[in-house]
Amino acid sequence: MQDARQRILEATYACVARWGLSKTTVEDAAREAGLSRATVYRYFPGGRDELVDAVVSWQHLKFFGRLYEEVHGASSLEEVLERGLVFARRAVLEHEVLQMVLRTEPGVLLPKLTVESNRTVGMISGFLIPYLQDHQLAPGVGVHEAADFLARMILSYISSPGHWDLADPGQVTKLVRCELLPGVVGNAPIEAL
Amino acid sequence: MVGKPRLELLHVHTPASISGSQRTRIVDGALRCIARQGVAKTTLDDVAKEAGCSRATVYRVFPGGKDGVLTGVVDTEVSRFFSAIAVRMGEAGDIEEVLVAGMTEAARRVSRHEALSFLLESEPEVVLPYLTFAQMDKVLEVSSSFVAPFLGRWLDHDEAKRLAEWATRIVLSYLACPAEGVELDESESVRGLVRTFVLPGIRTTRSGVDQPSFDEFE
Numbered sequence: 267m268q269d270a271r272q273r274i275l276e277a278t279y280a281c282v283a284r285w286g287l288s289k290t291t292v293e294d295a296a297r298e299a300g301l302s303r304a305t306v307y308r309y310f311p312g313g314r315d316e317l318v319d320a321v322v323s324w325q326h327l328k329f330f331g332r333l334y335e336e337v338h339g340a341s342s343l344e345e346v347l348e349r350g351l352v353f354a355r356r357a358v359l360e361h362e363v364l365q366m367v368l369r370t371e372p373g374v375l376l377p378k379l380t381v382e383s384n385r386t387v388g389m390i391s392g393f394l395i396p397y398l399q400d401h402q403l404a405p406g407v408g409v410h411e412a413a414d415f416l417a418r419m420i421l422s423y424i425s426s427p428g429h430w431d432l433a434d435p436g437q438v439t440k441l442v443r444c445e446l447l448p449g450v451v452g453n454a455p456i457e458a459l
Numbered sequence: 460m461v462g463k464p465r466l467e468l469l470h471v472h473t474p475a476s477i478s479g480s481q482r483t484r485i486v487d488g489a490l491r492c493i494a495r496q497g498v499a500k501t502t503l504d505d506v507a508k509e510a511g512c513s514r515a516t517v518y519r520v521f522p523g524g525k526d527g528v529l530t531g532v533v534d535t536e537v538s539r540f541f542s543a544i545a546v547r548m549g550e551a552g553d554i555e556e557v558l559v560a561g562m563t564e565a566a567r568r569v570s571r572h573e574a575l576s577f578l579l580e581s582e583p584e585v586v587l588p589y590l591t592f593a594q595m596d597k598v599l600e601v602s603s604s605f606v607a608p609f610l611g612r613w614l615d616h617d618e619a620k621r622l623a624e625w626a627t628r629i630v631l632s633y634l635a636c637p638a639e640g641v642e643l644d645e646s647e648s649v650r651g652l653v654r655t656f657v658l659p660g661i662r663t664t665r666s667g668v669d670q671p672s673f674d675e676f677e
Contacts, residue, residue, distance in 0.1 A: 373583075404655075418632045423628075428603075444662075
């Protein structure tokens with residue numbers, strides 16, 4: 267029997283996918299989950315706002331959980347970065363509910379994501395630290411400093427790649443070698459591929 | 460809904476017939492209103508009163524009503540912003556200085572902008588859609604096109620544009636998500652960032668001094 271809280275989150279998510287963030291109510295979520303309104307309020311006393319925040323947080327953690335699954339077997343820092351960028355960018359583009367909400371109600375979602383972003387940088391940073399500890403770093407560059415820089419850059423590229431085409435492996439390699447690693451590991455970038 | 464800032468406005472002089480100073484007074488009046496109470500609560504009457512003119516005048520200068528005023532505000536502030544960083548970058552004598560000067564000035568202007576600060580704090584839904592995801596790609600494009608020529612003395616165009624986009628990305632990231640130990644509005648802190656993470660990633664070929672290249676990282 268699935269945990270009731272989780273059931274409510276999944277039901278709410280299904281409603282959001284159907285009607286969007288603004289139109290999803292506690293009643294909708296309760297009906298979808300097959301639970302009473304009272305039960306939903308018991309788990310989310312803050313009502314609709316708390317429920318919506320919880321769904322965003324849950325999906326957010328899920329996204330980075332999938333990213334972790336994709337890259338945690340990588341054997342080098344460079345491989346982590348290349349695989350991570352490719353996978354995460356594609357996952358952002360293919361996340362239908364995210365793309366729908368960004369199109370139709372960005373003002374509702376973006377403030378919540380911005381609040382999450384500090385935590386996200388911390389999460390990615392923590393993941394990278396062992397890879398950085400294993401690697402020889404540029405003189406004077408600390409592991410935590412490097413991890414923070416890489417983490418925030420990754421988050422930036424996967425949501426707004428700018429001129430970079432992250433579906434092109436050659437470009438991903440170039441990006442990693444020219445904009446992520448040079449300052450961190452102390453090697454100059456190779457000539458353009 | 461606010462219209463897109465138009466880069467070409469940077470190169471256009473306001474025709475005398477549209478009374479540049481009247482337009483500026485209205486824009487600055489609107490900015491003061493927004494800094495105080497945000498966009499939703501600001502009415503054209505508020506703007507007219509703050510600008511010391513009639514509502515009719517506001518409509519004449521900005522035929523689109525409130526939307527027209529907001530578009531005008533964005534266009535003016537974007538112009539002012541790029542003019543300010545252009546002055547700083549133009550004074551710089553090498554790549555490092557262009558980057559440090561431009562990034563520091565950009566961070567200062569954004570973080571000290573009263574209307575923008577109010578909105579980010581209290582009405583983020585009004586501004587964040589223009590600064591994130593696909594819209595941020597447009598910001599990166601506008602910024603890199605503007606900044607690239609200031610790096611043209613030392614880099615070919617493609618590399619200058621890449622570097623300009625990268626520097627913009629870095630500023631936006633630290634503004635959105637501050638880091639301990641990084642003070643983006645202090646040039647020495649920015650210099651540290653630039654020297655550590657950015658300069659090593661630049662391929663300077665113009666002066667004939669090539670960066671050594673490596674095939675492997677390990």
